[in-house]
Amino acid sequence: MVGPISEAEREAGNRKIKLVLLAIVTATPPLIALQLDPSPIQLLAAAGVGFALGLVVVWYLGRLAAEFAGSGPRRRRRR
DSSP: OOOOOOHHHHHHHHHHHHHHHHHHHHHHHHHHHGGGOOOHHHHHHHHHHHHHHHHHHHHHHHHHHHHHHTSSOOOOOOO
């Protein structure tokens, strides 16, 4: 029978997921830009924007996951 995964394995898995998500989000804008026949500078700019957007997405999803896991601060909305 398989036991629970260790904290080190969990962190390694989360790191891999974050890197793959960052790579996908980073690669998307340059691939879209390739359809418009960009100059090399425009292609690099699209990659830079994709990388920045990827960092924001990974940061946001990390905070969201921490909140659902209970390890982050929980804020309740007042109605």
